[in-house]
Amino acid sequence: MTYGFSRAALTAALLASVAAPAGAEQVFNRIASFPVATNIPADKDAKSVSSAEIITATEDGMMLIYSDSPLGAIGFVDISDAKAPKAAGALMMDGEPTSVTVVGGKALVAVNTSESKAKPSGRLSIVDIASKAIDASCDLGGQPDSVAISADKSFAAVAIENERDEDLNEGKLPQLPAGDLAIVSLKDGVADCASIKHVALTGLAEVGADDPEPEFVSINSLGEIAVTLQENNHIAIVDGKTGTVKTHFSAGAIDLAGIDTKSDGALKFTGKKEGVLREPDALKWLDDDRFVVANEGDYEGGSRSFTIFDKNGKVLYESGPSLELAIAQIGHFPDKRAKSKGVELEGLESATFGDQKYFFVLSERASIAAVYKDTGAEPELVQLLPSGVSPEGAVAIPSRNLFVTANEVDLVEDGGARSHVMLYELGEGEAAYPTIRSEIVDGAPIGWGALSGLVGDAEKAGQLYAVNDSFYASQPTIFTIDATQKPAVITTALPVTRGGQPAQKLDIEGIALDGKGGFWLASEGDPAKLVGHGIYNVDAKGEIKAEIGMPVELLAGQTRFGFEGITSVGEGADLTLWMAVQREWKDDDKGTVKLVSYNPKSKEWGAVRYPLDKGADGWVGLSEITAHGDHVYIVERDNLIGDAAKLKKLYRVAIADLKPAKLGGELPLVKKEEVHDFLPDLKAATNGYVVDKLEGFTFDAEGKAFAVTDNDGVDDSSGETLFFPVDLKGTN
Numbered sequence: 001m002t003y004g005f006s007r008a009a010l011t012a013a014l015l016a017s018v019a020a021p022a023g024a025e026q027v028f029n030r031i032a033s034f035p036v037a038t039n040i041p042a043d044k045d046a047k048s049v050s051s052a053e054i055i056t057a058t059e060d061g062m063m064l065i066y067s068d069s070p071l072g073a074i075g076f077v078d079i080s081d082a083k084a085p086k087a088a089g090a091l092m093m094d095g096e097p098t099s100v101t102v103v104g105g106k107a108l109v110a111v112n113t114s115e116s117k118a119k120p121s122g123r124l125s126i127v128d129i130a131s132k133a134i135d136a137s138c139d140l141g142g143q144p145d146s147v148a149i150s151a152d153k154s155f156a157a158v159a160i161e162n163e164r165d166e167d168l169n170e171g172k173l174p175q176l177p178a179g180d181l182a183i184v185s186l187k188d189g190v191a192d193c194a195s196i197k198h199v200a201l202t203g204l205a206e207v208g209a210d211d212p213e214p215e216f217v218s219i220n221s222l223g224e225i226a227v228t229l230q231e232n233n234h235i236a237i238v239d240g241k242t243g244t245v246k247t248h249f250s251a252g253a254i255d256l257a258g259i260d261t262k263s264d265g266a267l268k269f270t271g272k273k274e275g276v277l278r279e280p281d282a283l284k285w286l287d288d289d290r291f292v293v294a295n296e297g298d299y300e301g302g303s304r305s306f307t308i309f310d311k312n313g314k315v316l317y318e319s320g321p322s323l324e325l326a327i328a329q330i331g332h333f334p335d336k337r338a339k340s341k342g343v344e345l346e347g348l349e350s351a352t353f354g355d356q357k358y359f360f361v362l363s364e365r366a367s368i369a370a371v372y373k374d375t376g377a378e379p380e381l382v383q384l385l386p387s388g389v390s391p392e393g394a395v396a397i398p399s400r401n402l403f404v405t406a407n408e409v410d411l412v413e414d415g416g417a418r419s420h421v422m423l424y425e426l427g428e429g430e431a432a433y434p435t436i437r438s439e440i441v442d443g444a445p446i447g448w449g450a451l452s453g454l455v456g457d458a459e460k461a462g463q464l465y466a467v468n469d470s471f472y473a474s475q476p477t478i479f480t481i482d483a484t485q486k487p488a489v490i491t492t493a494l495p496v497t498r499g500g501q502p503a504q505k506l507d508i509e510g511i512a513l514d515g516k517g518g519f520w521l522a523s524e525g526d527p528a529k530l531v532g533h534g535i536y537n538v539d540a541k542g543e544i545k546a547e548i549g550m551p552v553e554l555l556a557g558q559t560r561f562g563f564e565g566i567t568s569v570g571e572g573a574d575l576t577l578w579m580a581v582q583r584e585w586k587d588d589d590k591g592t593v594k595l596v597s598y599n600p601k602s603k604e605w606g607a608v609r610y611p612l613d614k615g616a617d618g619w620v621g622l623s624e625i626t627a628h629g630d631h632v633y634i635v636e637r638d639n640l641i642g643d644a645a646k647l648k649k650l651y652r653v654a655i656a657d658l659k660p661a662k663l664g665g666e667l668p669l670v671k672k673e674e675v676h677d678f679l680p681d682l683k684a685a686t687n688g689y690v691v692d693k694l695e696g697f698t699f700d701a702e703g704k705a706f707a708v709t710d711n712d713g714v715d716d717s718s719g720e721t722l723f724f725p726v727d728l729k730g731t732n
Contacts (some may be wrong), residue, residue, distance in 0.1 A: 001061075004671075015677050020673045025106035026353075027431045028403055028424040029373055030384055030687045034640060035083040037412070037418040039075040041090055050075075051419045052406035054099045054146075054393040055732065056107070060146075061397040063088065064421060065107050065129070066406050067097035074100055074109055082402055082423055091132050092127060094410075099147045101156070105129050106189035108146035108156055111137075118167040124158060138193035140182050140679050146216045155240055156191065157225045158182040159214035160198075164231065173231060173299070174211030178202050181214055181227055181236075183243055199243045205232035206250055207277075207299070215715040218287040224311065228280045229614060235280065237311050249313030251278040251293065254303050258444055259321045260338040266475035266502070267326060267335060273511060277301025282348040284359060286374055292359055294345040296659065306361050308379070317378055323361065324368055329445035330434040331711060332366040332719040335472070343368070344431060349403070352376070352397030353693065354428055360403065361373070362391040367718045368407050369424075369668020370396065380502055386433045386686055386720045388420035401426040407718075411461065414419040414676070415618070416716055417689060430719055432686045436708070436723035438490040446493045448479060451721060453522070453624065454511040454696035454706060455566060460701040466490075467521065470507035470531070471713035478511065478519060478542060481723075483706055488723050491646040496521070503544055505531050509695070510566035510579065517524070519547070522566035522579050525558070533562040535577065535598060551605050553663035554596065557587030563596070564695075565625035567632060569655055573601045578658065580610075580625040580634060592669065593622060595632075595653075597660040606660025610670045611651070616646055628699045630655055633675065635697050642689040648678040650697065650726070676728060678707065697726070 036052045048071060052064070054273065055066040057079075064077040067091065074097050075199060076088035095111040106139070107127040114120045120143035126135045142160035149156050162179040164171055176482050178201075185195035201212040215230035223240040228251075236248040240488040253275045261271030280293035287322035293302040304324045309315040324343045327333055334343065347362030357374035368389055371383040388407030396403050403424045438446035450471040458465040462484035468477050476496040482489045496503045510522035515539035519681040525533030537546040550558070561583035570574050581594045592609040612620050615638045624635040631652040638647040660665050682690045693710035700706065705726040711719050 001414070007656070011517045012630045023592045026426050026428055028385055028401045028426050030159055030385065030422055031083045031425045031427065032085050033388070033688050034077055034421040034423070035689070036075060036410070036421060038068070038087040039077070039090045040071065041092070047050065047204070047412050049410045049412060050297045051408045051410050052392075052410045052421045055395050055404060055406035055421065056101050056398050057395050057404070058102055059104065061400045063129065063311045065102065066393070066421065069096050069098065070410070072553060073105065074127065077421055079402075079423065082400065082425065085421070085423065089132060091127060091134070095123070096144050101147050102129070103153050103156075103186060103217065104189035105127070105150045106135070108147055108149070108191065108321060110140075110147045110158055111508070114142045117163060117175070119160040122160070122350045124191055125313070126189070136191070136193070136654070138191050138196060138214055139481070140196070141198065142179060144182075145214065147171060148217045148219050148225075150219045150240055151221045152223070153186060153189070154382050155186055156184050156320050157219060157240060159217045159227055161213050163213060168537070169297070173514060174206030176211060178211050179214050179702055180212070181217070181225065181238060182444045183225075197243045199238055199245065201227070201229060201236055201245070204236060204245070204248045205234035207234070208556040213551045216282045218283045218291065222288050224288075225276050226283050226291050226311070227286065227539050228283050228293060230281055231277050233277045233279050233301060235283070235293070235309070235313070235623060237266055247312055251280050251307070252304065252315070253277045254318060254320065255322050256303065259304065260333065260335070260340065261323065261338040261577060262697060263336050263562065263700070265335065265471065265473040267333060267472070269328065269444040269447065271512055276303045278303045278305070278307060281346045282346040282351040285355070286350055286359060292348060292350065293549055294348050294361060296344050296346040296364065304342040304345065306345050309551065313588070322637065323363075323381065326370070326381060327363060327366045327368050327444055328447055329440075330437050331721050332363075332368050332714055333447065333449070333715040334719075335449075336366040336715055337365045341365075347391055347393050349394040349396050350425070351398050353401060358396070360394055360396070362387070362394055364390050364392070364438060366714060367407070369389060374461045383431055384426055386688060386718065388422055389716070411479040411716055414716065417718065422688070434487050434721070436490065436721055446479075446490050448477070448493070449721070450478070450710050451708050452508065452695045452709055452710050454697045454698040455511045455513055455519075455626065456700035459701055461700050463699060464700060464706060465511055465519065466696060466708065467508040467511045468711065469509060471715065473504070474502055476503050476506045476508055479540075483700065483725075488656070496538055496542050496544065498544045500543070507531055507534070509564045512577070515571065520566055520568065520577060522563035524560075524564060525592070526560040527558065528560065533558065534577070535563075548598065554605065554670070557585040559583065559585055561604075561621065562575045564621070565576065565635075567625050567627040569627050569632070569658070575600060578627070578632060579623055580622040581631045582623070583619060583621040590678070593727040594667070595625070595658070595670070597658070605663055607663055607667050608658060608660055609667045610634070611669060611672065620647060621694045624697045626698045628654065628703070632658065633697060635694055637692070637694050639692050641692040645679065645690040645692065646708065648682060648690070648694050650678065651673060675725070676726060681707070681724060681726070684724065685724060686720070688718070690721060691720060691722065725728070
């Protein structure tokens with residue numbers, strides 16, 4: 001069966017995820033973000049790579065415990081005040097923790113101690129939560145990957161993966177020794193190591209039958225263990241008491257239509273893939289007969305979907321690409337993964353809050369947690385929650401109306417976001433995220449991301465235009481935004497073309513109206529990539545009508561940090577374009593950057609100097625310039641993220657003081673006035689960490705101010721885009 005979707009059906013599915021709730025409808029909203037690095041022990045480098053992967057909670061819901069593979073520890077987070085989580089320390093595990101769960105006052109931790117993939121080994125460690133000490137350990141005889149506790153707390157199940165070496169024989173199966181399923185008896189949370197029973201899973205799958213690689217386990221209230229064999233594209237149901245394989249079946253394959261299949265710097269949901277193996281990763285029971293699997297793929301498949309099966313292998317629901325397309329609608333589609341497994345649905349959680357059953361699907365590459373209502377039939381997508389970078393695990397705490405994600409990627413080595421644990425609360429109100437989404441056109445969402453500049457329509461209040469940057473090098477676009485809706489809506493996408501084809505070698509960072517129905521665009525160059533700095537005039541159809549390169553006097557001091565915004569002052573023969581240069585060039589006085597002027601009529605260039613604030617760390621530069629009234633407004637920011645971010649501000653310069661001098665000589669230094677601090681906005685918007693790239697700012701026809709952040713096309717980023725009105729009351 002091909003999973004394509006009619007326009008009406010897809011529109012309904014996508015809008016359900018972003019519609020504001022009515023009446024007493026309850027929604028999940030993020031209430032806190034906890035940086036995992038705060039749990040790094042004092043005797044270790046604070047910049048050590050650390051990660052929150054699989055996460056669980058104590059039975060009273062007051063403490064979170066997560067596995068931290070790169071640090072070799074489990075971490076503890078005190079959430080007695082869920083809106084202010086506190087670091088509660090880490091326990092080194094003398095190995096690589098791969099999974100953790102809780103029974104009573106004990107944490108059961110699966111630890112990989114393998115010498116190599118050819119010689120796998122591991123243990124199940126029992127940790128006393130109160131004392132944070134290891135009580136005992138059981139040898140598992142192989143490399144563990146997932147652990148779960150039975151509902152009656154009488155046994156634990158451990159998936160022994162013995163994962164393949166992807167560099168050996170191109171990763172082909174078989175690679176022995178084979179994995180299996182370990183079952184260990186429990187009493188008061190203590191494992192009876194002598195009771196460990198190994199259940200062989202060889203000879204079951206159609207793919208690599210003699211080398212099963214169990215990935216994930218989940219146990220229903222009947223004590224039945226469901227286990228995914230991801231690389232083998234297979235699922236088995238095992239009796240937890242006897243260790244007997246009750247049923248097993250192939251996870252199957254699907255055909256996909258209306259998806260993006262090319263990592264080409266463009267978002268085009270017109271491709272298809274046929275016969276894609278599901279290759280499920282996580283699995284969660286929905287009741288004693290049904291379970292849901294996340295089809296991440298790892299070997300030869302990955303269907304970008306999730307599937308609900310009954311325990312005899314009947315497909316009850318297949319999502320196809322519907323969730324991926326909903327994710328694309330809010331700007332989180334990872335184009336660099338389009339040619340392989342797209343959004344890569346990996347983690348799952350299921351729980352009942354009050355009388356409503358939910359399940360949560362985690363997208364590793366889009367950094368999204370999708371919230372579904374379990375209806376017993378076709379599930380209902382109700383929300384898309386922003387997560388940290390690459391959510392790996394999740395835990396629901398219904399007794400406290402909490403849902404928690406663990407996000408594994410730590411970008412400390414690149415100066416990016418650290419790994420985070422994020423907390424969400426269910427309550428009455430409106431969904432805080434997304435802040436902007438796109439419309440459906442011809443049955444598919446308008447693809448977007450990496451918004452880098454804004455300008456308001458001259459006449460229509462609430463209508464704005466935005467551009468994307470070079471992340472989408474094959475699809476430079478001008479987007480129309482309806483900012484009167486909540487969330488704001490991208491209603492149209494106008495391609496920027498040269499000779500009727502998508503224009504190449506552009507890095508559009510700024511946009512201004514040209515007064516003739518078209519636009520002026522500022523493109524930031526990069527000499528190393530043979531991308532020139534320049535100004536472009538496009539008509540109402542998006543076709544480039546004029547290309548204006550920088551003069552040699554300006555290029556003499558060039559770096560790759562060029563024009564980051566463009567605006568126009570005056571009209572007719574007196575029309576002057578002003579561009580903000582992001583960072584210091586070679587000929588700039590230290591601590592200053594240029595505001596560059598260009599008169600299209602006289603073709604004269606000029607510039608003034610703008611004084612930068614001093615940054616404690618990182619660099620400081622300009623991200624936007626827009627004229628309004630008697631001033632030009634300038635966004636100045638550092639390149640720091642999270643708690644390290646110190647400078648995200650709006651300044652203004654009086655237009656009367658913009659008296660450009662000729663290039664190549666002394667340039668006058670302008671005075672700036674602080675207008676607004678964006679840090680409180682960025683912290684409060686969705687209770688995430690502060691993102692670094694505040695890139696767009698403008699006023700609409702009624703003088704209302706708006707700002708937007710750049711999500712880097714979901715590349716080494718959480719993908720979050722914050723679009724928000726800016727309160728400038730008291731500013732003349």
